[in-house]
Amino acid sequence: MRLPAILTSICLTLAVLAMPAASAVAQSKDSARADEAMVEMGEAFKKADRKRLAALLPQSRGHVLEAWAAYWELKLRLEEAAPKEVQDFLQRFAGSYQEDRMRNDWLVLLGQRRDWAGFMAEYPKYRMNDDRSVRCYALLTEFQSSSADVAAQVQELWLAQREADEGCAAAAEQQLKAGKLPAQAAWMRARLGMESDRLRIAVQAVDFLNPGWGAKVNTLYANPERYLNEKLTALLPRTRELVTLALIRLAVQDPALAAAQLGKLRWKTQLTPEERSWVWGVIGKRSAQRLDDGAMAHFLQGQDPFMHEDHLAWKVRAALRAGNWAQVLAATAAMGESQRKEAPWVYWRARALMGAGRSDAERAEATRLLQSIASVRGFYEQLALEDLGQKVGVPERPAPLTADEKEAARLNPGLSRALYAIAIGLRSDGVREWNYSVGLHTRGGMDDRALLAAADIACQREVWDRCINTSERTRGVIDFAQRFPMPHQSAVVQRANQIGLDPSYVYGLIRQESRFVTDARSHVGASGLMQVMPATARWTAKKIGLVNFTPDQINNRDTNIAIGTGYLKLVLDDFAGSMPLAAAAYNAGPSRSRNWRNGPVLEAAIWAENIPFHETRDYVKKVLSNSTSYAAVLSGQPQSLRSRLGTVGPRGAGTESENKDLP
Secondary structure, three states: OOHHHHHHHHHHHHHHHHOOHHHHHHHHHHHHHHHHHHHHHHHHHHOOOHHHHHHHHHHHOOOOOHHHHHHHHHHOOHHHOOHHHHHHHHHHOOOOHHHHHHHHHHHHHHHHHOOHHHHHHHHHHOOOOOOHHHHHHHHHHHHHHHOOOOHHHHHHHHHHOOOOOOHHHHHHHHHHHOOOOOHHHHHHHHHHHHHOOOHHHHHHHHHHHOOOHHHHHHHHHHOHHHHHHOOOOOOOOOOHHHHHHHHHHHHHHOHHHHHHHHOOHHHHHHOOHHHHHHHHHHHHHHHHHOOOOOHHHHHHOOOHHHOOHHHHHHHHHHHHHHOOHHHHHHHHHHOOHHHHOOHHHHHHHHHHHOOOOOOHHHHHHHHHHHHHHOOOOOHHHHHHHHHOOOOEOOOOOOOOOOHHHHHHHHOOHHHHHHHHHHHHOOHHHHHHHHHHHHHOOOOOOOOHHHHHHHHHHHHHOOOHHHHHHHHOOOOOOOOHHHHOOOOOHHHHHHHHHHHOOOHHHHHHHHHHHOOOOOOOEOOOOOEOOOOEOHHHHHHHHHHOOOOOOOHHHOOOHHHHHHHHHHHHHHHHHHOOOOHHHHHHHHHHOHHHHHHHHOOOOEEHHHHHHOOOOHHHHHHHHHHHHHHHHHHHHHHOOOEOHHHHHOEEOOOOOOOOOOOOOOO
């Protein structure tokens, strides 16, 4: 929706206000019916119901979300649409998210059709530029037209793809056949596919080198141990890489068995140091994810420079768990520049350099590293701040937004459409358009002041997830009021105090669970502000004496808060007040949290970094960081994250037995 459309909408609103009451009511009913039709179209699109979409399309004419309706209808029949029809759409909705989304879809289709002339004509107009497949097709055409050196870019994009996509695969195949990309890149891609249990990736990559090898990859994937034990395997030519894939597959299934297999003399002599190191990296990673005390020994069998970045990350975690600071330094030193600059590895490298026996120069380097990340922005940034002798406080608010800044955000057509879509129930579509508008519509995204203004609109409309996420994008300023809002404050604080919970901990958890979206629903069925599962809700309702509870009440604000805080309190008590353990239990279940605590007594930051599940690892750190920030807001005093972390270890002797009834 462009500026004229917004002005038209404003004029229509004024006209409605001037109408007689009966006319205004009729207008309101018409608007409601149009909104219902839009929501129905959104559902029809999800179901790929082309017939229903076509029937409803006329009702979208003149609607605020007309661009969405037109996109859905054309997208479902894009493969058979005439190029002119696509161009008409792009011109009709020029400047919108829907235009660039359609262009993205069209570019993918042109690439698949090998219509390079059409692709090259359209690609320069592509704004969002966040689709790796499209970028790979662009590199492919660039090489075709000018023989440009694109191999390194193609390799980086191809190795980063999580699925066996067509675009980057086509560009990689081109570069392999032209001799610009080494065969090692294909084997690297196959290794990553085998390690992530994506067989199609491995087969596709190996087939580019030799179409006859794909069948062998299928065979060794199905039974790697049998393949490795065949007498001819070590004698056949060109089997080193296939043996490496088989060992990776075995390591994913059974790291101990893979370690025994790799220790055999024939693989020590046949495989290169690079191949053996990669496999040891997989074995070490899988062992570390099982919290196996032998993980560090596996990592030490390989050489850090030959390991993948994910292996090095897990080596750091295993070294932290083992208290081996020298290996923390070794693994972080082997990381590539971009990975080494990530906050977790900056922090742990600094901690390793601050250890006993370190030189003055190393301690000075540790201080420099901590200073490079220290802030109130996140978990490791807050820990770095504390290690430098400061606490987590509320930063000074940015200068107030001007009337012009607020007006520019209010008149932004993408933001307006996004908020309207969210308001009528098309949340996922609205979120996509909002994120595009703030981050991708212009190269580099909105500047800090524009982001604050956009976040302000979302806050005013109580669209809290967009308020928070947009404000978090700012780089040079921080507005805690936007980043850490406190909706439903009286209900949350009163309930938390009533049952003996820290309100800042509850707020920190809700912010991570739902971003305060009251009707949020996860892919596993958790609902509401505190993302409560139905079975957990029923169990907790009984425990806290909530009578006449029915599952349909989960999204009721007060009921959700009562059940969510009630369950959190029961979990926290079961873990003797440990916020990290309780947060992990809330996310992944009490039984997993109990299993993860069994081992050495660790500072909780090290324990949290070793949580095997990425989602839970990230969740625990963010909940504790959020809680510290909320405590600073609620108390008006600087706070300590470290005091909320404490240590984690096995349940102490003589303590109360575990509450095994906790779901």
